Amino acid sequence: RKEVEQDPGPFNVPEGATVAFNCTYSNSASQSFFWYRQDCRKEPKLLMSVYSSGNEDGRFTAQLNRASQYISLLIRDSKLSDSATYLCVVMPISGGYNKLIFGAGTRLAVHP
Amino acid sequence: DAGITQSPRHKVTETGTPVTLRCHQTENHRYMYWYRQDPGHGLRLIHYSYGVKDTDKGEVSDGYSVSRSKTEDFLLTLESATSSQTSVYFCAISARAGGTNEQFFGPGTRLTVL
Numbered sequence: 001r002k003e004v005e006q007d008p009g010p011f012n013v014p015e016g017a018t019v020a021f022n023c024t025y026s027n028s029a030s031q032s033f034f035w036y037r038q039d040c041r042k043e044p045k046l047l048m049s050v051y052s053s054g055n056e057d058g059r060f061t062a063q064l065n066r067a068s069q070y071i072s073l074l075i076r077d078s079k080l081s082d083s084a085t086y087l088c089v090v091m092p093i094s095g096g097y098n099k100l101i102f103g104a105g106t107r108l109a110v111h112p
Numbered sequence: 113d114a115g116i117t118q119s120p121r122h123k124v125t126e127t128g129t130p131v132t133l134r135c136h137q138t139e140n141h142r143y144m145y146w147y148r149q150d151p152g153h154g155l156r157l158i159h160y161s162y163g164v165k166d167t168d169k170g171e172v173s174d175g176y177s178v179s180r181s182k183t184e185d186f187l188l189t190l191e192s193a194t195s196s197q198t199s200v201y202f203c204a205i206s207a208r209a210g211g212t213n214e215q216f217f218g219p220g221t222r223l224t225v226l
Contacts, residue, residue, distance in 0.1 A: 002154075004154060008152075041220075042219070042220075043202055043217035043218060043219055043220055044155065044202070044217050045217070046214045046215075087154065087155075099157060099160070099170070100155075100157075100215060101154070102147075102154030102155040102156075103154045104152055104153055104154045105154070
C-alpha cells in the first residue's frame with residue numbers, strides 16, 4: 001500500500017465549478033500536511049499547508065481528518081488557470097530532516 | 113521564485129555511462145534534496161543533505177551518489193546509468209527541517225537513458 005494515495009483523475013470541470021480532491025495517508029503519526037501544485041512539465045510549488053482546524057486561502061480550502069487519515073482540497077469557482085496536478089504531501093513524524101512523502105497527484109482540467 | 117537552478121535541463125545518455133546532475137542555489141539554505149518523479153509515483157527522495165559534506169540516503173538511493181562540497185551546490189551522480197533511471201530529477205531546498213517549512217524546487221532535469 002502506498003503511504004499517500006490520491007485519485008489520479010483527471011477531473012474535468014467547467015469554469016466556475018466547485019471541485020474537491022481527497023487524499024489518504026497510512027502513517028497515523030504523520031505530523032504535517034501540504035498541498036502542492038504542479039503545472040505540466042514544471043516543478044511542484046507549495047499551494048497551502050493543511051492545519052488541524054482546516055484553513056482557507058481565497059478560493060481554496062484544505063481540511064484534515066486525522067481519525068480517518070485523509071486530507072481534502074476544495075476549489076471553488078474554478079478558473080482555467082487552476083488546471084494542473086495537485087500533489088498531496090505528508091511529513092511523517094519520524095521523517096527527520098523535513099522528509100516529505102508525495103502522492104502521485106490528482107490532475108485537474110478546467111474547461112471553458 | 114527561489115534561486116535554484118539545475119543543469120543540464122535535458123540529457124540523453126547510454127546505459128553504462130556516468131552522469132552527474134548539478135543543483136545550484138543562491139538562497140544559502142542548509143537543506144538540499146534530490147528527488148525523482150516517474151508516472152504513477154509521487155516524487156521519491158533519492159538523497160538529501162543537511163549541510164556541507166553531510167548527506168544521507170532517501171528511499172530510492174541505490175545506484176546514486178551525492179556530494180556537497182559547498183553550501184550552494186549539490187551534485188547527484190549516476191555511476192553507471194541504467195534505463196530504469198530514466199526519469200525527471202528535481203532538486204529542492206529548505207531553510208529548516210520539520211514543521212511547516214516549505215521546500216522549494218528547481219526546474220527539473222529530464223534524463224533519458226537509452
